[in-house]
Each structure stands twice: as C-alpha cells, then as structure tokens.
Amino acid sequence: MKKTIGLFALLGAALVAMFIYAAVTGSIKITPFELIQGLWTGTDEKAAIIRDLRFPRILMSMMIGAALAVSGVLLQAVMRNPLADAGIIGISAGAGVFSLFMISLFPMLFFWTPLFAFMGGAIACLLVYLFSWQAGLNPVRMVLVGVAIHASFTGLGQVLSALEGSSMTAASPISSSTFSFTTWDDVRTMLIYGSIGLLLAFVLYPWCNLLAMQDKTAQNLGLNVTRARLTVAAVAVLLAGAAAAVGGFLAFVGLLVPAIARICVGSDHRLVIPFSAIGGALLVLVADTLGRTIAAPNEIPASVIMMMTGGPFLLFLLRKSGRVYGN
DSSP: HHHHHHHHHHEEEEEEHHHHHHHOOOOSSSOOHHHHHHHHSSHHHHHIIIIIIIHHHHHHHHHHHHHHHHHHHHHHHHTTTTTTTTTTTHHHHHHHHHHHHHHHHHHHGGGGGGHHHHHHHHHHHHHHHHHHHHHSSHHHHHHHHHHHHHHHHHHHHHHHHHHTOOOOTTTTTTTTTTOTOOOOOHHHHHHHHHHHHHHHHTTHHHHHHHHTTTTTHHHHTOOOHHHHHHHHHHHHHHHHHHHHHHHHHOOOOHHHHHHHHHHHOOOOOOHHHHHHHHHHHHHHHHHHHHHHTTTTOOOOOOOHHHHHHHHHHHHHHHHOOOOOOOO
C-alpha cells in the first residue's frame, strides 16, 4: 500500500511540475513567480496571454489524455484484450467522422459534437466487435480488423472534408491534436463530458474487475455479463468520442498508459483507473509541450509524437500477446 501511495504521489507531482513547465515555456518567456504574480494582480500582459491562450491548451491536453487512457482501460476490460485502444481499433476515427458529418449538416449544433462522436464511436466499436468475433476475441485479429475500420472511417472523413470544404479534420491523425486554437469554451465542453465519463468509469470498476475474468466465472459471481459489457463499453466510447470530437485523433494513449499502470499498481481497476487518468494527462501534456517547443516556431502535432512513441510499443505488445487478456 505504501508503494502504491508513493507511486500516485510521484505521478501527481510529475503532472504538477509538467503543468508549470508547460505554462512558462514557449514563445512567451516568464518565470513561475512572475506568472503567479501577474495572474494575481491582473496587470501583467504576458500572464494574461498565457491565461487566455496557453492555459486552455494545457488543460485540454490533460483532460483528453485522461479520457483516452481511461477509455483504453475500459475497452481492455470489456474485450479482455491488452491491445484494445480507441485509436487503434477505429473508435476515435468513427467518432471523428460522424461528428464531422453531423456538424457539416447542422453547424448550429456544435455544442452537441461529443454526443455525435459518441454515436460514431459506438458504431465503430460494434463493427470491430462483430468482425473480430470468431469463437472468441483474438488480440491480433481484433487489431487487424480495427486497423481496417480505422482506415475506412479515416478515408470517409477525408472525403467529407473535401466535399464540404470544411476545416474540421477530426478524422485526420496528422492535422489534428495540436490544440493550437483551443479556447475556454472547448475546455468547458470537454470538462462536462469528460467528468461524466471519468466518474462513471470509477463507479463501474467492480464490473471491470469481473469482466477481466472468463464469462462463466463472472456469471457465477452474479454479474450480468452482457449488460456490464455494454455499459462499460458505452462509457469507454463516450470518453473516446468526446476526446476525438473536441481534440481530434490521438492514438496509443489508451494502449501505453494502462499497460504501464498495471505494471505499477496491479490489475485492480480501483487503482488502475485513477492511475491511468493521471498518467494519461501527463503523457499527452508532455507530447503537446514537446510538439510546440522542440522545433519552435514550428509545431509538431501531439498525434505525431504519440505515433512515434506508440508504434514501437504496439509491436512489443503484439509479440507478448500470445493469449487473450484475462485468461
């Protein structure tokens, strides 16, 4: 228990330190003390610019990271598969395409974009589940089906963008997830949907623990497996869909963070879910900060940073995943 508390404290401290570093690093140079003083007095122009432009970006990257990481935890519990991730298996792409399509038709309903994304993500999740099922869920088969679903939805999204002449590129993994134009309105939208999803995820952690077992074992323990699987999957899609709708496509967060969380705190979802939320927030914040500073004044999208990091990690997991998660 002391080790677990220490790991949580260390991860939280790292997140706070990264938040401060991201806030004071960039084209506008300012010390932490000057930033705090400027925010307090309201007279420092640099502090005001950071408050209005940099803080929303930082908070958005943290919330999206937490949402995607927890979504990965839930999907892996539902599918008993350590390779399940909203970005890899096409859920994020489906969410982006559907939200793009609906906003193209009904631009006045922009606030409801996360709900449209939820519907698209649910469709993608259902397709992956149906096409992957062959006397069980095989990890490699599911990834291959997910890649196909992802490619199909991404291509459809590009076609829609071209036909509509739209600047929305939520279905594009390269042009999105820079968070460059994030506003406080975007932060509020993500906060609403993300908070609901994260709260539901933690409430459902007992079901996640049981779903990691064989279906017969879970049923013998009194769990309605079908209802639990649908409910947990719906929360996972809500989190991934909201992240895709507001922040664009960002892969591998739900793959890397849960795997590291299980190494650090074990397989109990009561610990894995909050640890993954903090870890996901830290990971995406690091990726976004690196992207905007490493090649300044040019920016590298956070999605590209995550692809460079997550690709080798996925290959490693594919070599190790000789069995279905939970068996």
